[in-house]
Amino acid sequence: MRRIFALCGVTAALLVAGCQAVNTTTGDSVGVERKQYMFSMLSTDEVNQMYAQSYQQTVSEASSKGVLDNSSAEGKRVQAIAKRLIAQAPKLRPDAAQWQWDVNLIKSDELNANCGPGGKIIVYSGLIDTLKLSDDELAAVMGHEIAHALREHGREAMSKAYGVQMAKQGAGALLGLGQDSLALADTVVDYSLTLPNSRANENEADLLGLELAARAGYNPNAAITLWQKMEAQGGGSQPEFMSTHPASSNRIASLQAAIPKVMPLYQQAPKG
Structure with a gap:
């Protein structure tokens, strides 16, 4: 993160659009407090709009x-769980109340789910059916994915990548790349959904997803x-979800440590 900040400082004189510090999450109970550095040339609205095109396709x-x-x-079940989670999202990020949320279940053997920039959610039936997910477990998956979108982890990863590109090729080349909207849109999809998240981002999504589900009345x-x-799901049917959300040895321990912090929210939340 310091490296990205330094890159922005070095090239500030060359860029019309520079680097800005943002804190996209407020009011959480799980202690996620981190400034994120984003290139202003990649605004939240632009990233959301570009991703929406790919999502709609x-x-x-x-x-x-x-x-x-x-x-x-099963489709109505996914919609109902999503509705409860989305209702709580503005408590973690107020402007999420204005997002154009959309939720779809796709019949597929794929073991996957995602929430792209701007609140575009897709769940694949294979994940639910193969793992025999309860409502609470499905809410944990969807809450985790929504947390990635709330924290704009895809946009943050793009900003880091562009910072490296800028350092290697210069501001002119970077701005030239930005002018190619098709290439940029592909990059939005790659960094939002198909590339592995950093350990720090995974931890944030775990914790904020845990809180979001608890606020929505799902058991942490x-x-x-x-x-x-x-x-436990091994062999050829290893969840696709795991390729972009790699497990770590301390993941479950971190979640267990956070559960007491969000349990009061779950106990106070309306159920159903």
Whole structure:
């Protein structure tokens, strides 16, 4: 993080759009306090809009193939859980109340789920069916994914990558890359969904997702059984989720330590 800040300082005179410090999460109970450094040339709205185009393409393709599954009992279940989680998101990030949230279940053997920039959520039925997820465990998955979006981890990773690119090739080359909207849109998708998150970002998503689910009335202890199921799922059916959310030896221990902090929120929250 200090390296990125230094890169911005060195090239500030060359860039019209520079580096800004932002704190995208407020009011959390789990102690996630970290300034994030983002290039202002990659605004939140721009990243959200570019991702929305890719998301809509995915949804449209699923619909044309007949695998968009929002009207089944399982689809309605996903929608209901998402509704409760989304209602609590502004308590962690107030402007999330203005996001154009969207939720879709896709019938697929893929063991995956994600929430892209701006609150675009996709859950694949294989994850639910193969791991036999309870509502609480599904809320833990979705809460974790929503937390990545609330913290703009994809945009942050892009900013780091562009900082390195800027240092290597100069501000002119970087700005030239930024002018290619198609390449930039592809980069948004890559850094938002398909590339592994850093350990720090994973820890933030774990903790904030835990709090979000608790505020929505889902048992925080389900996060433990969720990751136990994830790690136990081996062989050729290893969850795709695990490739972008790698497990670490202290992940469950960190969650267990945070559960007492959010348990009062769960106990106070309306259930159902």
